[in-house]
Amino acid sequence: MSFGISTVTGGLAFKILREIYKTSWPGPSGVNITITGLSIKKDKLYILRVTQRNDPNNVWTMIGRVFINGDTNTAKYYIQYLVLDGTTINANRVNDTWVINEGLPGTFPAPTIAGAAVIYIFIDPGGYARIISIANMREGSSMKVVIAAIFYTVAVTDITSISYIASGSSGELVLYGGMP
Amino acid sequence: MKVLKITFNAQTGEETKEEVDVPDTIVTPSQPLQLQKIDLNNLAALIEFAKKMGWVK
Numbered sequence: 305m306s307f308g309i310s311t312v313t314g315g316l317a318f319k320i321l322r323e324i325y326k327t328s329w330p331g332p333s334g335v336n337i338t339i340t341g342l343s344i345k346k347d348k349l350y351i352l353r354v355t356q357r358n359d360p361n362n363v364w365t366m367i368g369r370v371f372i373n374g375d376t377n378t379a380k381y382y383i384q385y386l387v388l389d390g391t392t393i394n395a396n397r398v399n400d401t402w403v404i405n406e407g408l409p410g411t412f413p414a415p416t417i418a419g420a421a422v423i424y425i426f427i428d429p430g431g432y433a434r435i436i437s438i439a440n441m442r443e444g445s446s447m448k449v450v451i452a453a454i455f456y457t458v459a460v461t462d463i464t465s466i467s468y469i470a471s472g473s474s475g476e477l478v479l480y481g482g483m484p
Numbered sequence: 485m486k487v488l489k490i491t492f493n494a495q496t497g498e499e500t501k502e503e504v505d506v507p508d509t510i511v512t513p514s515q516p517l518q519l520q521k522i523d524l525n526n527l528a529a530l531i532e533f534a535k536k537m538g539w540v541k
Contacts, residue, residue, distance in 0.1 A: 325492050327499075334487035336504070341495030469487075 321351065321480040331359040331474035337467065338374065339479055344427045344463035347482040352423040354468065356404055356475035358416065366417045368404040368470035370425070372433045372456045372463055382455045389448040401454050403437040404470070417473075418443050421450075425466060431459035 324342075329335040344350065358366045369378070381401035387394040404419045421439035428434055435454035442448055468477055489504045534540045 324494050327490055327492070329488050329490070333503075336487050336489040337492070338490070339492045339494055341493040 322482045324350075324479045324481055326476070326478040328476040329474060331357070334469070334471045334473075335475070336469045337477055338465055339467075340465040342464050342466060342481075344425070344433075345461075348426065350425040350463070350466060350479060350481035352425060352466065352468065353421075353478045353480070354404065354423065354470075354475060355418075355420040356470060356473045357418045358406075358473040360416050365471060366404060366406045366419065366473045367402050368419075368421075368468060368475075369400070369402045370423060370435055370437075370454070371401060371467040371469065372425075372435075372458075373460060373465055374467060375456070375458065376467065376469065380457050382457065383452050384454075385450060385452040387448065387450050401435070401456075403435075403450075403452060403454075404439055404441070405450070406441065416443065417441075425463065427460070427463055431461060432456060433460060433463055 325339050327337060329337075342350070352370065354368060356366055356368060369376075378401055379399045381399060382397060383400045383402065384397040385395065403421045403423050406417045406419065419439055419441040421437050423435060423437040425433065425435050433456040435452075435456075437450075437452045437454070439450040439452070440447065441450055466479065486503050486505055488501060490499065490501050492499045531540070
């Protein structure tokens with residue numbers, strides 16, 4: 305018996321994804337990225353990879369939200385999040401659609417905040433877009449985990465665009481997806 | 485607030501970048517999450533939290 309990717313047959317290998325789009329942006333201004341021309345019906349699954357870092361001299365809040373089909377009304381989304389920060393665990397469900405969120409009160413210079421998230425975007429049989437995000441936030445001994453499920457309350461026939469809107473911080477975004 | 489707006493069309497490959505003004509409400513959380521448990525029955529903790537938030541000195 306042997307193990308390894310070479311033994312996998314029948315299309316099980318992790319090769320279905322293509323890089324659809326990649327961009328980066330400088331801080332401290334925010335960014336509003338919209339990727340159009342998509343079709344979740346055709347592509348089945350999109351994976352968004354986001355990394356961000358704040359500018360401690362300009363902002364102490366870092367937030368990034370994902371929007372479906374250009375709808376930036378956060379009231380139309382629900383997020384159920386779970387935050388694991390050391391021994392502190394927080395959970396809640398609110399109308400919002402963030403995948404990265406750090407609101408640290410204080411005075412300048414603010415703490416450096418870094419975050420990275422992998423975000424899965426797809427549609428269910430009822431026509432509702434669903435987002436699952438896992439974020440690895442902060443640095444070193446203060447790092448924490450943010451797990452979020454987001455539900456878009458408007459039934460759609462397709463996901464044709466994905467937007468990522470983030471407040472002041474530099475970062476990089478890559479969208480993967482698509483069946484070959 | 486000025487932000488960098490990037491639009492990319494996955495069908496045509498066309499990308500545009502421009503600086504645009506957006507309402508702060510779009511990119512700034514109206515109620516930033518305070519991911520910290522506060523015991524509302526603990527006055528000392530409430531005062532400390534209020535100081536941390538800059539509500540009181």
